[in-house]
Amino acid sequence: MGKYYNGQHMIRAALLFVALVTAAIGSIGAPLITAVAEEYEVSLSASQWTLTIALLAGAVSAPLLGRLGNGRHRRKVVLAMLAIVVAGSVATVVEAPFAVLLIGRAAQGVGLGLTVLMMAIARQHLGDKAPSTIAMLSVASTVGVGVGYPLAGLLTQLGGVRAAYLLGLVVATAALVAAIVAIPRDDRDAPKAGPVDWAGAALLSIGLIAVLLVTSNAIRWTTHPVIAAAVLAAAVAVLAGWVAVERRVQRPLVDVRALRHPAVARANLIMLVAGIAMYLLFASITRYVQTPPTVGYGYGLTDFQAGLVLVPFSVLGFVAGRMAPQIGQRTGPFKLLAGSGVVVVAACGTFALTSAAGVAWPIVAMSLLGFAVGGLSAAMPQAILAVTPPEDTAAAMSVNQVVRSVGFSIGSAFGGLLLAAHTPSGQFAPTGTGYTTAAWTAAGLAAVAIAFGLHKR
Template sequence: MTQTTNDQPTGRATDAVVPVLAFAGIVVAVMQTLLVPVIKDLPQLLDTEPSNATWVLTSTLLSGAVATPIMGRLGDLFGKRRMLILSLAVMVVGALVSAVTSALLPMIVGRTLQGFAMGAIPLGIGLMRDMLPREKLGSAMALMSSSIGVGGGLALPAAALVAQHADWHALFYGAAGLGVLSIVLTLLLAPESPLRAEGSFDLPGALGLSLGLVLLLLPITKGSDWGWTSGTTLGLFAASVVVLVLWGLYELRTAAPLVDLRTTVRPAVLFTNLASIMVGVSFYVVSLVLPQLLQLPTATGYGLGQSMVVAGLLVAPLGLTMMFTAPVYARLSAQYGPKVTLITGMLIIGIGYGAGLGLMNAAWQALVISVVLGAGIGLAYSSLPALIVGAVPASETGAANGLNTLMRSIGTSTSSAVIGMVLANTANNVNGVAIPTMHGFRVSFLIATAAVAVGLLFALFLPKQRPAAGPQLRASSEEDANLARAEEVLRGFHGRVLDAEGTPVARAKVTLIDRRGRQAGATLSAEDGSYALAVPSEGAYVLAAQATGHAPLASAATHAGDERAVELDLALPGETVTV
C-alpha cells in the first residue's frame, strides 16, 4: 500500500484549503463564459463562417465533459492536488495559445485545453472530503460545487468590460494570469490528500468513455446547425449508444474500472445524477435568455436596451447569490439532510422561472429573477456533492464527483442546444438579422420549468439520508463520537483503531478490501481512534489498518448487507522501526 503519512495537512493549510480550492473552481468556471460577450462577433474576429466559429465554444464543452471523470479517477489513484495542479496548468497553456492567435484552428486547440480544466471541480470536492473536519465539510463542498455558477456569473460583466474597452485577446491573458495565481495558491496552501485508491488507471475505459461522450455531445451541440433529423446527427447518436453500451459491458468486467457502474446504479447515486442533468438544464437557460433580453433594443417593443456591461452586471447576482447560499445550505443540510435541501432548491428554481414568465418588462425585474434563481440553483448545486459523497466509498470520491459534474455538463449542453433551437425557430428576420422574440424567451422559461419538475421527481426518489455532517456531530465524549460515526455508516463497519496497549491511534489509514482483493473504501481514523466505512454489498471483507510506528493489521470480517453498522475494533501489533 502507498505510504502517505508524510502528507498530513497542517492546521494552517486546513484553514486555507476552502478559499483556495473555491478560487480554483471559480477560475475554471470563468473559461465557460469567457467568450459569451463576443459570441456574435467571433466569425468576424476569426475570419470564418458562423458555423465554424461555434466550434470555439463546442470544443471547450467537449473537452470538459471528457476530462471530469478521467481526472477524478486519476486524482483518486495518484493524488487529487497533483491532478488539480495539472488541470490548471493545461488550462493556462490553452489560454496562452488562444491569446496569441486569431486563426480558427489554433483557437480551437487553445479552447480545448482550457476546457480540460473542468476536472478541477470534482478534484477539489474530493480534496475537501479527505482533508476537512466534518463540521466544515458541508459548507465547503457547497461552495466548491456552486463555484461553477459563481465563476460564470462574475465572468460575464468582467469579460464584457474587457471586450468593450480592450483587444479581445486580453480576455485570455487575464484567464492565464488567474490560472497561474490559482496554481501558486494551491501549491502553497492546499495539502495533498493522503488517501489513494488501489489499482491502476483504466486506459481502455477512459478512451471508450471519451469516444462515447464526444459522439453523444457533438450532435447535441451541433444538431441545430446540422438538422436534428439529418443523417449525421442521427448517425452520431446511434454510434454513441453503441460505444457507451460496449464501454459499460467492459467496465463491468474489468477489475479496476474507470467508473464503478455497480456504484452508479445505487438509488442515491443514480437519482442524484439524473437530477443533476435537470439542474444543469435549468442553470443554463437563464444564462442564455436574460443577457439577450437585456441587450435587445427597446425599438423591438420588449427589449430592455441595456449595454453589454450593464447586462452582465444585472445577471451577475445569479453567481453571487449562489456563493452566499453555501453557508445557508450547510445549516439546512445539517438539520434536514441534503435530499431536503435539493428539493427546496428545485422548488425555488421553479418559482423563479414561473415568476419570470411575467417579469420580463424592466431591468430590475431581470435582477430579481437572477437573485431568486441564483438562490435555488445554489442550494441544488450545493446538495449534489454531499449526496454523492454520502453514497460512495472515500476512495471513489473523485471519480464519482467527476461523473456527477459530467451529468451537469450534459444538462447544460442539452440546454444550450434546445434553447438555441427554440430561439432560432421563433426569431423574427429583420433585414437579414434574426431577432429573438418574447415568445421564444417565454417558451425557454417553460422548458426550464419542465426540467425542474422532472428533476424534482428524481429527487423525490432519493433514499432518505441522515443530515449532513455538521456541528451536531461534535461529540462531547469518546462514546458520543463513536456513536456519531456509527450512525454515519448505517451499512458498514465502525469501531476504533488501537495500539497494543489499547490506546487510540489517530490518523491511521483503514482500508476496506472486498473478496476480489479490490479496495472498496478507505478512511483515516479520528483523534479518538474511531473510524467508519460503508460497504457496497453483503459479503466477506478484509479491514486493513496501518499507522506510522506500528506494524500493519489485516482483519477478516463479514457483513450481511442489511442496514446496520458492524462494530469492529482494530488492534495494531507492537511498534515497528520506521525507516
C-alpha cells in the same frame, strides 16, 4: 491548534480559488464569440467553438481526472493540469492563427474537470470543514460563470479579445501558484490509483463528445435533423458499449455498479433534469436582455451590461451555497434539492410573467435562478457522498460533473430549438411568445426534478 486551523483555512481558500478560476476561464469564451469572429475573421459558428471546445474538454477530462486523482498522486495531477491550463492561456493571448486559439481553449477547458479533485482533497484534509467546502466547490463550478462574463465583456470593449484572454492567463497563473503553496503534499503511503482503463476512457470520450456536439448546437436539429438524430443514436450506442466494458474490467474508469445505488442514481437524474431546466432559462434570459427593442421586446444590452446581469446570479448562488449545508443537515439533501427546484419554478414564472415590464424583472428572475443553482449545487455532493467511500470521492463526483455538463448542453440546444420554432420566416429574432414558452417549459422540467427529489424511493 491555531496553526492547524490556519493551515486548513489556507487549503480551503486555495481549493475554492482554483475551482472558481477554472469555472470562469472555461466559460469566458461565451461573451467573446462575436469579438473573436471579427478579430480572427471567422464565422460566428466557428467562433462558437471557442466555448464548445472548452466545455467538451472539461466533460471528457472529469472522469479521467477522477480516476487519476484517487491515488497517491492527487497533488501532482492537480499541478500538472493547472500547468496545462496556463499553457493554454498563453496560446489564447499570443498572435497566432485561429486553430492555435482553439487548442488553447481546449487546454483551458481541461481545468473544468479539476473540481472533482478539489472535492477529494477537501474530504481528505479538512475534517469537519469538508462538507461545507465541498458544497462551495460545487457551487463555484457552476455559478462561477457570472464572475468572468462582465470582466471579459469590459476588457474586450477596452482592449480587444486578447486583453480579455490575458485576464485568463493572469488568474490561471495565480491559481497554479496558490495550488503549489497551499495544497498538501501527497501521502506516499496512500494506495496507488492503479492502471487507467484507457479503453473505457476512449469509449466514454467518444460517446460524450458525440452527445455534446449534437446537443450543443440547435442549428443541427433544424438544418440536418436526420444526421443529428443518427449521431445521437450512435453516441448512445457507444456509451452503452462503455457501460459493458466498465462492468467487466477489474479497475474501471467509473464504477457503474456504484452508480446504481438509489441515492446516487436519483441525484444524477435530478441533476440532469434540473440542469436542462436551469440552462434553458439561463440562456433565454441572457439572450432576451440583449435583443434590441426594435423587434418589439428586449433591452439591447451590450455584452458588458449583459454580464452585469449575471452578477446577482453569482452572488445569490454563493449565498445559497453557504446556507445549504446547514439546511441539508436538518432536512436531508433530497428535500433541499426539491426546494431548489421550487425556486427554479419561481424564477421561470417571474421571467414568463414580467419580462416585458422593465429590465429589473429579468434581473430578478436571474437572481432567483442563481439562488436555486447554488442550493442545488451545494446539495448534490451531500446526496452522493453520503453513500460514497472517501477514496471514491473524485470518481463519484466526476460522473455528476459529466451529467451536469450534458444537462446544460441539452438545455442550451433545447432553448435554441424552441426559439427557432417561434422565429417567423425571414426574421432574425423569435417572437416574445417563444421566450414565454421556453420559461414555462423550464418550469415544467423543474417540477419533474422536484418530484424526483420528494420521491421516497
